[in-house]
Amino acid sequence: MKAPQENAPLRSTFPRGPRDEQTTHAILAEGLVKRFGDTTALDGVDLAVRRGTVLGLLGPNGAGKTTAVRILATLLRPDSGRATVGGYDVVHDAHQVRRLIGLTGQYASVDETLTGLENLILIGRLLGLSRPEARGRGRELLAEFRLEDAANKAAKAYSGGMRRRLDLAASLVGRPQVLYLDEPTTGLDPRSRNEMWDIVRDLVSGGVTVLLTTQYLEEADLLAEEIVVIDHGRVIATGTPDELKGRVGAQTLAVRARYPVDTPIVESIVAQVAGRAPEAQGGLLTVPVTDPAVLPAVVRRLEEAEVAIGELALRGSSLDEVFLALTGHRAEDETEDQNQPERILA
Template sequence: MSTPDTELAIETSGLVKTFGKTRALDGVDLAVPRGIVYGVLGPNGAGKTTAVRVLSTLLRADGGQARVFGHDVRRDPDAVRSRVSLTGQYASVDEDLTGTENLVLLGRLIGYGKPAARERSARLLEAFGLTEAADRQVKNYSGGMRRRIDIAASILNTPDLLFLDEPTTGLDPRSRNQVWEIVRVVVAQGTTVLLTTQYLEEADRLAGRIAVIDHGRVIAEGTPGELKSSVGAGSVHVRLRDAAQRPEAQRLLARVLDAPVEPEPEPVALTARLTGGGTGAGGQGGAEQASRALAELAAAGITVDDFSLGQPSLDEVFLTLTGRPAEQAAGDGDDGKEMAA
């Protein structure tokens, strides 16, 4: 086969996959640049895992096109497989083997000689903080250690594209942060990462661009900042010096900002939820509104100890796009249709 290439790591057009009457992918369009973490965010059952399995050649799409580094996943699957690696939602290593035995075995299977496989295994175990556990059976590893050994196995041969399918599901905060650091290191070494997640914070912290998928469709795409600005809302937070001035400050802010202003539990604090137009609170319009409000407070003799303007959160973006908060969406999806994939 020919060896085409492109500036995009992944490109899909109208991608469709059905399971019986369930349309797991319903016309997915993606354009994933090289060299970044690209987040695919959505609730359980949204189509994230199905998309990963199609792109990694584990499933055949029923419609549309998909290319990885210019290679068609249907017509040239071997070329795609030579450049990608996949870490799924569940441990892929042998739990009865030690960490070293797992990595050496996989290294031999992909073509390393025994000394080279042992050397590569030792380097990865050290890099991932697993040297002390190298001679322990994986079944005795913690959840975070299992995810780290999984990712280590995925990059024995450094892939051009690494699929991470919900790699931190069920992990405690410390283990999640460790996995995040590993992802950053992998990308810094030149690998593109497609990360599926239902955790808003994870997408916000890691991804250079994000596609939000719901019911098998991409409903929004952009940088985290672009997605936040697109909802056209943000928050102004005010902390006064004198609690007695709060009622007057609340009235003044409501008038100047033309937005609801709510008192916080702290008696000197107020929060206004901006509803500006296309510029959004994070852009020029929101900043101008906030500056006018601060000037009006000063002119009225109201002393402000703290004043801040915040962008909307990804949680607010998700609520706006899907009509439900992320916590609810993460629990109401149908895992079955993706597990069946």
């Protein structure tokens, strides 16, 4: 894990000229604002991603993650604020930026009617490779992502995991320096998810800078050197996974009294031990904790008070709980995907 990044140097390291080669950051964004009609998708977002590192952009659906990526990928113009990729301005030097980036997201798709190989050849040709070079690069990527057998199958016949790998392969044809992965594992089964994580780690070890958006705390924790949490188009927390865990509570203590009448007693005990008021939902009381010793302490106190326990658990914080801890409100998230990993920050 890298040393904690402070927010303060952001402004001073922001390059004055569009081609400041001194920059140690592959991506710098300052005060990005984007409105769609009455809704403000981004409300002044700053981002700084150091070369060769992974930045995890964490937030619920509708937080503005995708809008931020689309701006950095030159697909949208910000209403205000500015951003550079590799020293090039995403609005004024869009063409140069496009030479440096690769984009993988649900909205940046391959052509479903073409085969995997044809898709990669198409992109290779568009990037200026000769026909044999494009074919060679396509085959190379298919082999790397274990898609050789499906090379001549139409992309629409691919499974979810295969499709994501093809999407990723398509964004790597031009060997980008900067890669945007917009929710690369949403909707994938655990095995495909693990495969995707391995691929990302390989890319980073090869020197690629990655901006990863995700709804999964676990994913950001496993892959990113630094995490930026956004909600309602604003950055609400920035730090290394360890720093965030320190602030948010790595784990959540959940207690339910056996008899509802005891709930107030349990509530006060939990509040005293954990140092903050628990959140009550039904009879279930949850509170973020950083110190695992809280668990035995709560058990002892409940025993002393002779309260019967219905349920008691210490588990990894979910994204929802992180949001609660950071913002005081639950992530207003209509995620259809209910099979998020429960076990999150380890």
